[in-house]
Amino acid sequence: MNLATTYMGIPLSSPMIVGSSPLTEDLDLVKRLEDAGAAALVLPSLYEEEVTGEQMSDFFSSETHEDSFPEATSYLPDPDTAPGDQYLEHLRRVKQAVGIPVIASLNGSTPGGWTFHASLMEQAGADAIELHLYHAASDPELSSAEVERQMLQTVWDIKGAVDIPIAVKLSPLFTAFANFALQIDKAGANAIVLFTRFHKVDFDVIELEVLRRVELSSSADLDLRLRGTAVLAGRVKASLGITGGVHSALDVIKANMAGAHVVQIVSALMRHGPGYLKTLRTEVEAWMIANEWSSLEEMRGNMSFQRIPNPAVYERETFRRMFQ
Numbered sequence: 001m002n003l004a005t006t007y008m009g010i011p012l013s014s015p016m017i018v019g020s021s022p023l024t025e026d027l028d029l030v031k032r033l034e035d036a037g038a039a040a041l042v043l044p045s046l047y048e049e050e051v052t053g054e055q056m057s058d059f060f061s062s063e064t065h066e067d068s069f070p071e072a073t074s075y076l077p078d079p080d081t082a083p084g085d086q087y088l089e090h091l092r093r094v095k096q097a098v099g100i101p102v103i104a105s106l107n108g109s110t111p112g113g114w115t116f117h118a119s120l121m122e123q124a125g126a127d128a129i130e131l132h133l134y135h136a137a138s139d140p141e142l143s144s145a146e147v148e149r150q151m152l153q154t155v156w157d158i159k160g161a162v163d164i165p166i167a168v169k170l171s172p173l174f175t176a177f178a179n180f181a182l183q184i185d186k187a188g189a190n191a192i193v194l195f196t197r198f199h200k201v202d203f204d205v206i207e208l209e210v211l212r213r214v215e216l217s218s219s220a221d222l223d224l225r226l227r228g229t230a231v232l233a234g235r236v237k238a239s240l241g242i243t244g245g246v247h248s249a250l251d252v253i254k255a256n257m258a259g260a261h262v263v264q265i266v267s268a269l270m271r272h273g274p275g276y277l278k279t280l281r282t283e284v285e286a287w288m289i290a291n292e293w294s295s296l297e298e299m300r301g302n303m304s305f306q307r308i309p310n311p312a313v314y315e316r317e318t319f320r321r322m323f324q
């Protein structure tokens with residue numbers, strides 16, 4: 001059974017890759033994930049704030065500035081523990097430990113010097129970079145056009161800094177998501193990854209505190225990603241990846257039919273362990289044999305919007321009928 005796929009021009013043995021998370025933080029675990037059949041790994045993110053923090057620290061630690069800003073000493077970095085350096089060291093170690101492609105991850109949303117880290121990641125051996133574009137957009141003075149302009153500039157900057165492919169991981173919160181994805185595609189992204197999964201936020205109304213927690217997903221999180229992927233399939237040059245809610249073999253099949261070249265799996269592996277990748281592969285193969293498909297390639301995108309003559313009318317109409 002042929003589960004091979006190509007993601008951002010990189011040939012992979014299967015579409016199942018390990019998403020950015022603590023799973024790829026540990027060297028033993030990444031080896032076990034590779035043994036269990038992970039086709040590639042995405043490392044945890046290095047955040048814009050961590051990098052700009054380093055740059056601030058470098059600035060304050062120069063003698064001149066230390067003198068002029070007495071409070072600067074509280075920012076002084078430990079040069080041995082700068083997050084950017086630690087990140088690159090981890091990347092080098094993971095590259096040495098496994099033979100599968102390793103994708104480094106940067107998380108940010110505004111253009112700036114921090115994007116130079118993409119080039120350091122490339123030099124440290126990353127096979128590709130995933131740029132997780134997340135903007136809180138909570139400043140009412142900042143228009144959506146300006147937020148999108150900053151995000152696009154960030155993609156251009158990183159594209160200009162490296163020769164390896166870049167994937168852009170997007171949130172679903174855009175008014176005209178498909179149009180923005182097309183702009184990301186034109187900016188040269190080699191893959192678009194759908195979607196950021198937000199942490200849960202609640203209030204403690206006695207202590208007046210905001211409570212935040214990261215919860216594992218379920219297959220119920222998949223539908224939003226299937227729709228986003230089905231909208232983009234065949235309309236962008238970039239490869240498509242789904243992250244969020246892939247838990248079963250059927251989820252992998254559905255993602256492929258929507259048009260995804262890869263699925264990134266985190267919660268299911270945190271719940272069941274690395275060996276679950278083998279189970280998924282066996283079950284995907286069994287399903288394909290039972291349903292007479294011989295490759296993912298021939299199956300990909302057969303549930304995408306491309307097969308619908310007028311998707312906007314179709315969506316409005318099915319929405320209307322459901323509530324009547």
Ligand SMILES: Cc1cc2nc3c(=O)[nH]c(=O)nc-3n(C[C@H](O)[C@H](O)[C@H](O)COP(=O)(O)O)c2cc1C
Nearest residue numbers: 019020021044045132197217243244245265266267
């Ligand atoms: C504990 C944890 C840590 C994560 N860390 C990152 C991260 O550093 N960068 C990132 O882009 N996504 C991160 N994610 C999000 C995952 O990469 C993934 O997009 C999300 O969990 C949805 O996939 P899933 O449904 O398979 O869990 C994290 C997720 C979890 C659960």
